Amino acid sequence: MRNNKSLLIFFFVTLLTSCDKDYLDIVPDNLATVDLAFSNRYNAEKYLATCYSYLPNESGINQNPALNSGDEIWYPDTQRNSNGPTVAQGFQNISNPRFDYWVGSWGGKSLYIAIRNCNIFLENVESVPGVDQFVKTKWTAEVNFLKAYYHFYLLRMYGPIVINDEAISVSASTEDTRVNRNTLEESFEYVIATMDKAITGLPETLQFEDEEMGRITKPIAAAIKARILMEYASPLFNGNPVYNSVKNAEGKQMFPTSFDASKWQRAADATKVAIDLAESVGISLFQKEDYLDPLEQNDTTLLKSALRSRVTERWNKEIIWGSTEFSSFLQFSAMPRLYPYTTNPVASNHAPTLRIAEMYYTENGVPIEEDVNYDYTNRYKTKQASGKDRFYIEPGQKTAVLNFNRETRFYADLSFDRGVWFGNGRELDTDPWYIRARRGEFASIFEINNHSVTGYWPKKLVSMKTTVKSGTDFSAYRYAFPIIRLADLYLYYAEALNEVKGAPDNEVYRYIDLVRERAGLNGVVSSWAQFSKDPSKPTTKEGMRDIIRRERMIEMSFEGNRYWDLRRWKLLEQYMNKPIRGWSVLVNDLDDYYTVRVLHNPTFNQKDYLWPIKEEELINNPNLQQNPGW
Structure with missing residues (x-):
């Protein structure tokens, strides 16, 4: 049985540490509070719940920037000052950034505070009395996953980040706390290594699902590792020449200056491991036959349902990991x-x-x-x-x-x-x-x-x-809003393989066709051969790249994937500088209603690919540098 089936009733939120604005990983001076937190199993599990409590709400319209910060969703004018529409209209700013997950404001939680809590847990978990080593190992793996995931969430938004791997003593000098951002490659390699550390200690399934609802498992961690490596290999971060001149305060090159094809191979390998692991524990595409129909509908209605x-x-x-926040x-x-x-x-x-x-x-x-x-x-x-x-x-x-x-x-x-x-x-x-x-x-x-x-x-x-x-x-x-599901991995794998190979082959076709077949469609090659004006498109690497990208945007629509995908493909400039359109919904006449209306002409600039760091943070820590263009 898998944890995505259930609601996160185990993890009631009990915050045991202060939620100050300092994103650095500082051990609190009230050591007695920490000692109490790890004095017994009950308190330690509450602290573990605190580490989980910072997971972003993926179904939250004002918490998940990918739901409505792009060209996928639009709102009435009166609603367009909320977080996502503000970003989509090009009004992101440095004084009070929307979806601020660095400091924690405007819909974002401070993931550096989350990382601090994870580090405190990891430093103290072995001291908890009366807990089997097996349980401590599992807890440690879960928190290593969370620490890696919080770093990745920041990395995907901000590019190079500050890696916080251990708590800094309260006796540290001021200069010690004025840290620099790590390079992009250091950031990614750290997240991948931490995720690998987590994977070794996680269970494949939950032993006591009723007691452990919502907990991280090995298939979840492997799937998220695949996502991390796909981000690492994609054009935004893999030799993007726009960032060639970006250096930190020490003069260190912050982004890779050349394309590295081996990153696509790493992504393909990790995605295949994640697929095999997911399938081995019973995760599979949700098919028409899996839908429990009490009314004996026809095949068309069954497939739609x-x-x-x-x-x-x-x-x-099909869902490998789902958000347990109520949608x-x-x-x-x-x-x-x-x-x-x-x-x-x-x-x-x-x-x-x-x-x-x-x-x-x-x-x-x-x-x-x-x-x-x-x-x-x-x-x-x-x-x-x-x-x-x-x-x-x-x-x-x-x-x-x-x-x-x-x-x-x-x-x-x-x-x-x-x-x-x-x-x-x-x-x-x-x-x-x-x-x-x-x-x-x-x-x-x-x-x-x-x-x-x-x-x-x-x-x-x-x-x-x-x-x-x-x-x-x-x-x-109430359902578990998908963070990652098996179709996601299939399409990741097809994409990575297509980038690795000189031309698409049957393995590339197989994984995209599994998703298409579930949707009632024929395979890519036969569909294009019979019905497309460009019948040879699936036979070339470039043509297949376009097909896979469109398949992802269709299959994963409205789930918060399109925005991140267009971003990692470096295509947001292409999509977000075109008019946002809809029907003329304020009229009744049939022909007038079906007149295309321009709702907005958004503006997306190169700087918008990376989130701005709040200006206040740069004042507090002069060693931090703002993202390019901000």
Whole structure:
């Protein structure tokens, strides 16, 4: 049994150390407090819970920058001063940075304080009386994982970081505490080595799941190590010439100046190890056959339901590591109004952009702009749904051509005007909800700050068991929001192998095709050969790179991967300097509604690839240097 099945009820938060603003790893002068914390098993486990308590809330709209800081989601104007939209609009700053995980403000927790607590735990765990060495070894491995993960979280955001590997004595001189940032390669190698140390001591599965819910296991650590190495190998950090002139206060080169192909091989090797380990303990893709259907639906509806459940099914065997924070607010923000209410029970303002709707494949498994059979030129015009469209669109109703003849993930992940919605008490093919989203209809604007500004909703994030009852009672079904799942690893592996090899081969195709097959699509080679205007695209390294990247953006949509992926691929400048668009949702007339509207023209600069360090920190520690451009 795996820990991702359960809620983190074991880890109640009991903070035993002060949460000051000093990110340095200083042993508190009240040593009696530390002695008490490790005086018995009960107190030590509470301190262990403290180390876990700093894990960022991955389902938190104002805590996870990847949910809404890019081009994937957009909000009404009145909501665009919150953290993610502020970053997406180009308004990040050095005085009070949004999602500040260095100091700990604006949705971020100070991960340096988290690392301090981890170091204190590691220095004292062996002194806890009455605890078996096996348990101490496991605790040590868990905290080494957390320490590595917190360093990586900072590294991914800020680039070169300050490595805090042990506590600094309170008697240390002022100069000793004015530390420099380590180089990027030192930072990555430290995180990888610490993760390796954790992996050796972690169990493959939990022995007592009821008592250890939410605890780290070997498959989790191996999967996150794969993610770390993918970041290390990718263009942003692997010989990016933009950073060639960046040096620290001592004159040391902070970024590698040349591309290192061996980093892709390391990433491929680590990802394969993680895949094999995950599969060996029963982790597998969540298939149509795994969806427990009480109503004997047809295959089309079953596939839609299973694909939606790959994220929202609580007992999902695909999720390697899931956040145990309650995703209620995320679901509240993502759910459309399904019928007229007297009040506003859902916000409906977490809206996918038109670019995301266009990203998904056609029913033939190729991009809409490449499919020889798809009416791409007329995609913004309207068309009436017939009986054959009934599993996706309300028969007899008109919607955009863009919403017809798409792959099943489009309909599992997105909701739109006249689209089908299962859940909220309705799961029968013959009796679904239909979204009515034009001005004056129940899914349209209810309040100026609570509506979809694009005309789309991320259905993928809302469990079919989440309900609105009696018009006002919103009841969210609790599930583990995925931090990393098996499909993620499959696509990482295909990407890394493609970069290692001179040309894609059957192994590269195999791992992307496993994800496509689960989605009801044919393999890459056959799909492109039959339906693409560029049938040889999968046969070249460059063509396959584009295919794998698009597959990742489709499969992992709305889960906080797109932003980090575009960033590590060094593509955010390409995507974030184009207009954010949606339908003209404030009108009722059919043709006017399906007129493309520009919502914002964002600006993304080279400096935005790395988070700024808060200005106050640079004043406190003159040895720290700000990130380039800030």
